[in-house]
Amino acid sequence: MRHDPQRRAPGHYPFHFTFDPRFGDLDVNAHLNNVAYARFFEEGRVRLHASLGGLDMPGFRPIVANLTVDYLAEGRWPDPLTVGVGIARFGNSSYVVGLALFQKDACIALCDTVIVNRAVEGPGGAALPKSLRDALEGLRLDGSAT
Amino acid sequence: MRHDPQRRAPGHYPFHFTFDPRFGDLDVNAHLNNVAYARFFEEGRVRLHASLGGLDMPGFRPIVANLTVDYLAEGRWPDPLTVGVGIARFGNSSYVVGLALFQKDACIALCDTVIVNRAVEGPGGAALPKSLRDALEGLRLDGSAT
Amino acid sequence: MRHDPQRRAPGHYPFHFTFDPRFGDLDVNAHLNNVAYARFFEEGRVRLHASLGGLDMPGFRPIVANLTVDYLAEGRWPDPLTVGVGIARFGNSSYVVGLALFQKDACIALCDTVIVNRAVEGPGGAALPKSLRDALEGLRLDGSAT
Amino acid sequence: MRHDPQRRAPGHYPFHFTFDPRFGDLDVNAHLNNVAYARFFEEGRVRLHASLGGLDMPGFRPIVANLTVDYLAEGRWPDPLTVGVGIARFGNSSYVVGLALFQKDACIALCDTVIVNRAVEGPGGAALPKSLRDALEGLRLDGSAT
Numbered sequence: 001m002r003h004d005p006q007r008r009a010p011g012h013y014p015f016h017f018t019f020d021p022r023f024g025d026l027d028v029n030a031h032l033n034n035v036a037y038a039r040f041f042e043e044g045r046v047r048l049h050a051s052l053g054g055l056d057m058p059g060f061r062p063i064v065a066n067l068t069v070d071y072l073a074e075g076r077w078p079d080p081l082t083v084g085v086g087i088a089r090f091g092n093s094s095y096v097v098g099l100a101l102f103q104k105d106a107c108i109a110l111c112d113t114v115i116v117n118r119a120v121e122g123p124g125g126a127a128l129p130k131s132l133r134d135a136l137e138g139l140r141l142d143g144s145a146t
Numbered sequence: 147m148r149h150d151p152q153r154r155a156p157g158h159y160p161f162h163f164t165f166d167p168r169f170g171d172l173d174v175n176a177h178l179n180n181v182a183y184a185r186f187f188e189e190g191r192v193r194l195h196a197s198l199g200g201l202d203m204p205g206f207r208p209i210v211a212n213l214t215v216d217y218l219a220e221g222r223w224p225d226p227l228t229v230g231v232g233i234a235r236f237g238n239s240s241y242v243v244g245l246a247l248f249q250k251d252a253c254i255a256l257c258d259t260v261i262v263n264r265a266v267e268g269p270g271g272a273a274l275p276k277s278l279r280d281a282l283e284g285l286r287l288d289g290s291a292t
Numbered sequence: 293m294r295h296d297p298q299r300r301a302p303g304h305y306p307f308h309f310t311f312d313p314r315f316g317d318l319d320v321n322a323h324l325n326n327v328a329y330a331r332f333f334e335e336g337r338v339r340l341h342a343s344l345g346g347l348d349m350p351g352f353r354p355i356v357a358n359l360t361v362d363y364l365a366e367g368r369w370p371d372p373l374t375v376g377v378g379i380a381r382f383g384n385s386s387y388v389v390g391l392a393l394f395q396k397d398a399c400i401a402l403c404d405t406v407i408v409n410r411a412v413e414g415p416g417g418a419a420l421p422k423s424l425r426d427a428l429e430g431l432r433l434d435g436s437a438t
Numbered sequence: 439m440r441h442d443p444q445r446r447a448p449g450h451y452p453f454h455f456t457f458d459p460r461f462g463d464l465d466v467n468a469h470l471n472n473v474a475y476a477r478f479f480e481e482g483r484v485r486l487h488a489s490l491g492g493l494d495m496p497g498f499r500p501i502v503a504n505l506t507v508d509y510l511a512e513g514r515w516p517d518p519l520t521v522g523v524g525i526a527r528f529g530n531s532s533y534v535v536g537l538a539l540f541q542k543d544a545c546i547a548l549c550d551t552v553i554v555n556r557a558v559e560g561p562g563g564a565a566l567p568k569s570l571r572d573a574l575e576g577l578r579l580d581g582s583a584t
Binding site (some may be wrong): 012023024027028033035115 | 303318320322325327
């Protein structure tokens with residue numbers, strides 16, 4: 001991710017959420033802790049899902065299968081954070097949420113989160129419901145249009 | 147990581163730390179939250195570093211540059227967790243900590259954490275101090291021996 | 293609480309749970325954060341409840357109504373913590389869990405947590421089920437026996 | 439606190455901070471966890487201190503000596519939270535921060551946090567610096583004026 005300049009541009013992401021870091025996100029080095037970044041990206045992903053009215057639907061049980069974070073710069077308290085969110089890729093039974101974290105106009109981290117549909121047991125997952133796929137299609141990262 | 151069976155074997159890791167999950171690590175699904183896994187891996191990495199007497203040394207300022215987690219199974223409370231830790235790879239100015247999380251004899255997640263030496267500013271990082279490299283050499287994942 | 297020497301004695305508590313602090317519990321002052329103490333006390337309370345087989349029973353919906361913590365000393369990482377837990381008092385529809393936190397033989401904090409039964413709506417709460425009251429009776433703080 | 443209607447009124451507090459709960463603040467009951475409330479109150483207290491330019495001053499080392507929280511209602515995600523903050527009382531070497539948490543116009547919790555000056559060792563603490571006392575005087579809860 002870190003070598004793709006598009007991923008560091010706020011406009012690349014169709015969904016944004018701005019929020020405040022907490023003093024409790026700081027670690028002994030007085031920077032926003034790297035695990036706190038994972039919390040911020042979780043919030044971005046869940047807020048995107050909530051913007052669709054939530055993901056409670058028959059045939060869909062989402063599980064986080066992979067989380068990858070590139071840390072680009074140290075985050076600080078108390079300046080607000082903005083997370084940009086969109087859908088980076090689709091598989092048959094999964095999709096990848098692409099995210100970026102911004103503070104004071106700088107991109108301080110990138111994240112890909114792989115979501116797999118575990119509505120049925122066993123390897124591979126279940127196919128994504130068409131209604132979900134349709135809803136998420138409108139939230140693709142702005143890559144294909146470039 | 148997830149396709150390498152070695153990475154799921156406790157014996158692959160030279161350092162182990164066993165600890166208890168907390169009720170507060172559970173999320174609304176009553177499973178250990180995926181961000182909590184990142185916290186568990188942080189603990190494993192820091193405990194390994196502490197086992198070397200800490201990483202306070204001239205010419206070394208470690209920064210987490212990348213975190214990659216493969217989630218393999220849902221974790222539960224209150225069964226103890228064991229994290230296995232070792233050094234997966236070395237670069238000139240960086241190294242990769244390889245980790246695995248176990249609960250009730252199952253490997254429930256894998257993690258690679260890239261640590262870069264930011265003792266000097268600018269891209270690329272500073273070379274790892276030789277004393278650090280020597281200490282970490284003894285903690286390599288048991289891959290090269292196979 | 294802080295002026296009662298009994299409350300600082302491990303033997304005062306019928307239930308104990310020992311666990312490890314996490315690096316992530318440290319704050320910018322490199323001490324265990326005061327909110328982390330609240331997390332530790334939650335764990336002690338929940339582990340006591342779990343020791344009774346859990347609190348899922350008809351007519352009981354426990355809600356935390358009050359939390360009071362006296363901070364006595366700064367906690368450190370990575371020395372293990374022991375939380376002592378017992379029942380301090382009973383009301384008709386509530387009870388008070390009394391707790392203490394120990395590290396390296398020192399009592400570093402005390403806590404009272406008021407649990408109210410909200411199985412019915414409205415002020416005051418519902419009476420505690422007799423089976424719960426009976427189970428908790430055996431876990432009273434060792435005060436009345438002195 | 440819970441029996442004082444003044445404490446539940448937003449206008450009682452001279453300082454306010456509005457922020458968003460996080461999905462990760464929810465517990466297995468899908469309510470904002472009671473320990474998360476302690477985190478929210480920490481944020482309110484620290485933001486009030488930051489509004490004064492921070493508390494780094496000679497002769498002052500603040501330690502949280504007591505935290506008392508009255509839980510009044512269950513909090514939800516994702517509606518914003520507002521914390522009201524002020525100074526409830528002064529001692530010679532300590533002061534009490536009084537706080538309230540609001541969501542959707544309801545007061546869902548109250549908190550008193552006792553801060554003691556540990557600039558010198560030993561029981562009792564050190565006297566509050568006059569400059570701190572003066573700054574905090576302007577942030578008293580609106581009780582004395584009634």
